[in-house]
Amino acid sequence: MTGEGSTGVGTRPEVPEEHLAGYARCLTEACATGRRLTRDELDTQRAHGELAAEAGIGLRSLVRVLLAAAEDVRPSLPGTQTGHLLSAAAQAVDAFAEGHERAQRLAIRQEEAARREFIDDLLYGRSDLGRLAERAERFGLLLSHAHTVAVAEGPEPYADGYAASRRIEAALTARFGHRRILLTTKDDRLICIAPGDESEVVTYFAKQAYAATDGGRVGIGRPHPGAGGVVHSYEEALGALDLAARMDLEGPVLHAADLLVYPVLARDRQAMTDLVESALGPLARARGGAQPLIDTLAAYFDSGCVAAEAARRLSLSVRAMTYRLERIHTLTGYDTANPTHRYTLQTAVIGARLLGWPGEGL
Template identity: 25%
Template sequence: MTSKPKVAPVPDHDSHPARELPEVHRWLSSVRKITKTVATGRPLPEVLDLIAHTAALLMGYEFCGVLIPDPTRRALVIEGSSGLSAHYIAQVNADRPVRLDQAESVEAPSSAAFRTGAPVAIADIEATPQFAPWGGVAREQGYRSMISVPLMESKGVAIGTLNCYRRSVHHFADEEIALLTVLADHAAIALTTARLRSDETKRMDELVLLNEELHQQRDLLQKSEDIHRRLTEIALRGGGVPGITTALSILISRAILIEDNHGTVLGRSSRTEPFPDDRARAETTSDEASVAGEFRCHSVLLAESEVARIWISRGQSPLTSIEDRAVEHAALVTSLELLRSRTADEVRWRLHGDLLSDLLGGEPSAMDTVVERAGRLGHNLTIGHSMVVVALTGIEGELVDSCLQQAIGRINGWAETMTPQPLSAVHRDRIVVLIPDIGQSRDTLADTAEKIRVLAGSTVPKAVATSITVGRSAGLGDYALAHRSAVGALSLLALTGRSGAAVSLDDLGLVGLLLQLDDTEQLVQYADRVLGPVRRHDNTRGTDLIGTLRAYLACGLISSDTARVLHIHPNTVGQRLRRIQTLTGMDLTRPDHTMEIAVALTVGDVGDSSRTG
């Protein structure tokens, strides 16, 4: 049995103040140190360690610990200590926690003190079966007796325990327990104050952080508004997409390329930055963020549809939040600019379409105003023009209108770079372009017609564009006839399988000359007199003698070549030719009869195409 610690007795008239004062001063000094530590705002773990150290120092204990509930309030854990090893603390907290939810018969001394609010002392832990779960760690740490004193709030609620340990068996006397209780009360006040201060500090830190975040949000909003204002001003000043491209490049210090949904470049801030080529950009889907990890692609949406893309070059570091906001604002302003431009284009194209419709219709009442209206649109109809008419084939029916609009958009974009500007519009499911006569050579005009055909055919991969060029029209009345001739030529080319080319009416020789006749009725009558019986035979019998005749003439009157082209036996070709001779009363071995049949076939095609146009 160890001797009792020296404690300061309660003073009375018979006591000796000289012996009592040093002990009182020692206690007051220790309590004052705890109070000062709390007052200076030291961290809570430091306060708890000081409480444990003070208890050990004042009462002469080898080990002390301060236990408080964990966040779940299901166990007490050691948060402050004096003399206890880190290994012991870790073992108790992790493997042998002091549970608060166990039955009273098996609960630990600390949980009993916490639950009841009264001290619990064990003089010999080896003689106490209920301490068995902690016996191993107790022997490792080296203590034999312990006491757990609750830390009580003013409202009588326990907030933790002060545990004190001795190496030997020790009976805790009442006066010793009373002193520990006084110390525990001071410790509870210190713990409560430290917690309040800690909570207040946390709240202050949270307020400071919140204030900083609010300031950052305010700065972000101000910068965002400034970016939006700058980009909007550029659009309002008429800078268009090129101006937006340049402004965004300056704002985020990266090269920018903006293209529409057809792949046409609308703005480019740098001519040296190696952006992906047309094919690589076209193969990049809208939800892909980069190409080869070097370029970002940001969609520009209008009515939930992608109308353009913003390509952003690589940088030394990722985009900041404000730079991302700048890209978003640029996308918004770009979509509005494209909407404005699209609306203006639609109005202009409609006016062009109405003008061409009146010009090609040839109505006298409309012809009185076409020259003036064309002048207001920037076109001079007092000079001669060549006409290029383009037909698109191979397109599904529901896509025809959109493909024509895309094609005329490309052609108009090209026309705006020309001086003087050609007049172009969609007319009756075909594209008509009037090219001002400024002394172009025949080859130059052919190159222009091919350029127009390629622009129109690039809208859809499977589309086939065929163009026909009609030479110079001097008077307003010539345009209607020129258009009919061009439409007839396009129909004839489609009929004879010659689609997908740029052809001049002059290239068609006799056919081209016949197409320019104002009245084709005589041609139709002539063709019907010569080949009418053959056509009627095909219609009633379901044969294709006309097709055989066309192939025979194209193969130079050689039956074996005709059979190979038609994938039939030469004898079958002979039988069909004899049937044609019987129906027409003509001999295909005679050159004059053969020529008359060939002319009738051509004239019939011209007549049919003219009526179709």
């Protein structure tokens, strides 16, 4: 349907006639008696609205055509009936719009379900790789390339549609346009999958995620190629967040590449357990238990083995800090002034954190 409408809104959009089938007759019959549209008539208009939405016809265009078609009916009505035309048209347009919106909501839900299924298959390494690659292109990813995954967690859970998630997505879109970036949520975390050679994307994502939640942390995996590479990078990002929690690591952004030593140390659990028991076990005999002295060692090593800085971090006097280090030497036989002893103690402290000792036992 084309041509100039008498509504003064310009050229009518293209709308197939089947979406308007029975519309003019419905209005004419309603105006004849001044009645409201029947349930069947409204259902028919809703169905036409759904079909129009499925055909990709926008609601604004559809309303313009419906109003113009109603104006086309006016000349055929007796003067006594024209006063009912606006009311009948309003009912019909409302039914059209309801059907159109219902179809749009269904399409959105189906798209969200497909996206969620794809994300689950991608991050858990499920599904045929060929089929997964085809589906990935639909969501803007080329799995033949390398990708980096960043995972953000905050004080409050992330979820699709939450204000924080929308703000971060809007910021990424404004900054990087329509690059091949996928943003999604999973397990109350916000996930960004970006091309592996565009590190500025995950860096900016981390900055925005930290600002949007007034805190929180972001783990960033290393870039890896292929569908399996996405899974690998995702697991590295999760591992970085887990290490940050267990090791009390500082900083809002944790790169898996900077933390590779920890998985190496944790790989032989029995050897690490033996080291912790041997080097730190005697600290359990101290008044107050082992934890205060382990915290002392951790602060000492984290401050570059500068006793004054470690004392400041622990809100102790330098004298108290020195006493604690001497007490550790007495109990364990390891002297922090000796490079070999210092390395053993530092490794044992890392192991204690990884193993959750002494709180969780060995």
